[in-house]
Amino acid sequence: MGRNITDIQPVALVTGASSGIGAEVARLLAMRGCRTILVARRMDRLNLLASELSNVAPCVGVQLDLSDPTSLDGRLRDIFAEYGKPDIVFNNAGYGLYKPFLDTTSAESDQLWQVLYRAPAAIIRATLPAMLANRRGHIINIASISAAFGPYGHGPYAAAKAALITLTQSLACEHQGSGVHFSYVLPGVVRTEFFDDPSYANLQHQIRRHGLSASLVAQRIVRLLDRPRLATYVPRAYRMIDIIRAVSPRLALKMVAGGSRPKVR
Numbered sequence: 668m669g670r671n672i673t674d675i676q677p678v679a680l681v682t683g684a685s686s687g688i689g690a691e692v693a694r695l696l697a698m699r700g701c702r703t704i705l706v707a708r709r710m711d712r713l714n715l716l717a718s719e720l721s722n723v724a725p726c727v728g729v730q731l732d733l734s735d736p737t738s739l740d741g742r743l744r745d746i747f748a749e750y751g752k753p754d755i756v757f758n759n760a761g762y763g764l765y766k767p768f769l770d771t772t773s774a775e776s777d778q779l780w781q782v783l784y785r786a787p788a789a790i791i792r793a794t795l796p797a798m799l800a801n802r803r804g805h806i807i808n809i810a811s812i813s814a815a816f817g818p819y820g821h822g823p824y825a826a827a828k829a830a831l832i833t834l835t836q837s838l839a840c841e842h843q844g845s846g847v848h849f850s851y852v853l854p855g856v857v858r859t860e861f862f863d864d865p866s867y868a869n870l871q872h873q874i875r876r877h878g879l880s881a882s883l884v885a886q887r888i889v890r891l892l893d894r895p896r897l898a899t900y901v902p903r904a905y906r907m908i909d910i911i912r913a914v915s916p917r918l919a920l921k922m923v924a925g926g927s928r929p930k931v932r
Contacts, residue, residue, distance in 0.1 A: 678702045680753040682733065682790070683760030685712035688809065688857060691885030692757055697723040699889070704750055706731045707760065733760050733786035734778055743793045752797040755892065758787035758831070759809040765929075768822035776823040783827035788834060795838075795847070802846035807891055808835050812853045812900070815908045816919050818927030839897055848895040854884045855905055 679696050683689040685707035696703050697720040705713050705728045713728030720726040729746050733739065747753075761783050764775060791806055798804025810828045817825035832851050839849040857879045879901065887901045900906045912919040 676702070677754040678704065678751055679755040679757065680704045680706065680790070680794070681757045681759060682706045682731075682786075684716065684728075685709045688854070688881045688884050688888070689757070689759045690716055691881045692759065692888055693720060693726070695885055695889040696755075697726060699892075700724050701755070702726070704729055704746065704753060706746075708732050733782050736781055736785060739786060739789050740793070743790065747793065752794050754798065754801070754804050756790060756794055756804075756806045757809065757888070758790060758807070760786070761809070763821065763824045765820040767820055771823055779823045780827045780830075783824065784830045784834075787831055791834075791838070795842075798847045799842065799845055804847040805850070805892060805895065806835070806838070806847070807850045807852065807888060808832070809888070810835075810851045810853050812855045812905050812908070815853060815905070816912055816923045818923050820927065820929075836897070848891075850891045850895060850897060850899065852884075852888050852891075852899045852901065853905060854901045855879060857881055857884050 679701045681689050681693050681696070681703060684693050684705035686709075689705075689707070693703055693705055693716060702725045703720065705717055705726060707713050707728075708730060710728065710730045713730065717726045717728040727750060729750075731739075731742055731746070762779075764771060764779070766775075787808055795804070795806065798806075808831050810832050811825070813821050813825040814828035814832050817829075832853075835849050835851040842849070884901050887899060891899060908919060908923075911922065
């Protein structure tokens with residue numbers, strides 16, 4: 668793969684592409700013929716995936732640490748100068764901690780906000796002007812069902828994802844009719860390395876029992892390219908939490924608290 672990734676459109680950027688949902692999204696994009704820029708920290712995995720997908724469509728892996736705010740803007744400029752600005756952005760990278768708010772340090776909260784909100788916002792700021800100028804593009808932000816009603820142990824994570832949702836909504840209002848689409852996705856529990864952090868040890872049984880496959884979630888995400896919509900819940904039944912919360916916040920609290928607390932076995 669040379670430096671001609673932008674010779675034929677569209678170009679897609681996928682963050683968190685080294686595993687899980689991001690890798691599955693990248694595979695689906697390759698099948699669609701997209702030219703894809705894969706972004707993650709683990710270059711060994713990116714190289715393997717880029718090599719696999721380059722047999723189908725042009726693909727390149729780029730190492731980028733979204734948790735480092737000091738170098739992010741400069742790295743984005745370098746990436747886009749070399750490979751061109753994308754027509755499609757999937758802000759997918761993320762991680763979580765399963766801790767009560769008072770057990771989460773300020774440094775841990777700050778890093779969650781950096782990766783889950785500030786970095787996606789920086790990527791949007793770097794890519795949206797070109798989309799608006801071209802009057803085409805799609806920004807898809809991967810949020811979480813935890814942003815619909817913050818669960819036990821996910822305070823800073825849920826807050827950052829909720830901020831990403833409201834940013835997406837504001838962008839959709841600001842640029843309605845521009846030719847650029849904005850979407851956010853609220854997946855439930857997905858069986859990925861996201862839950863490898865030791866803080867999730869007590870939830871492994873629930874994750875194995877109720878978790879969705881990354882490939883299923885990726886299919887629903889990529890489908891937005893054909894049928895753009897602002898909000899997508901995976902599974903669809905999760906849309907009910909908005910209705911329940913509107914009708915009875917107390918019932919929503921009972922349901923979410925009971926479902927998200929660690930089970931004593």
